[in-house]
Amino acid sequence: MYGRKSKKFQWTVTRRQITLLALKSRLRTCFTFPDGTEDKHIVINREFGNDKEIICLADDEDLASVIWTQGFKVDLPIVVDTSQQPFSSWTFSQINTLFGLTADSYIDLPRFEGELAKTTNYEKILEHILDTMLIFCAIG
Numbered sequence: 001m002y003g004r005k006s007k008k009f010q011w012t013v014t015r016r017q018i019t020l021l022a023l024k025s026r027l028r029t030c031f032t033f034p035d036g037t038e039d040k041h042i043v044i045n046r047e048f049g050n051d052k053e054i055i056c057l058a059d060d061e062d063l064a065s066v067i068w069t070q071g072f073k074v075d076l077p078i079v080v081d082t083s084q085q086p087f088s089s090w091t092f093s094q095i096n097t098l099f100g101l102t103a104d105s106y107i108d109l110p111r112f113e114g115e116l117a118k119t120t121n122y123e124k125i126l127e128h129i130l131d132t133m134l135i136f137c138a139i140g
Helices: 020-030 060-068 092-099 119-139
Strands: 042-048 053-056 078-082
Touching (some): 020 060
Antiparallel strands (some): 042 053
16 A cells, blocks of 8 residues: 555565565556655555554565565565655755744744836846846855
8 A cells, every 4th residue: 555545466586586676576567656766765564463564665675574474475565654754744944954044933034125026028037036046045
């Protein structure tokens, strides 16, 4: 399962072929991940036991032990996550870290002292905004 999508697939492998890299490659044929998602961003977990404890498959050895201890044919429900998330779900502290901000609150951030403009002439407005940003980038 990835996101809200659940998909069953068959993955036929030998002992030498069981790697997280190979499984992630197979998952890419089943699910569409966000642009720029690298294999290191894909996290594979499985539910274990009656209390559905979440176990992270951290390396090839973890994956192999799960598959080969259950027999020849394994039904292995897994949960796939990525470290990427929509920008709208970021917290203020995460945004501070990403952009190197030092404000303790959004209230402490500099305000845009602008004016309203008619959007019918958006190209001119956009050009002005980009020019202003370039000036600030050159100063900083």
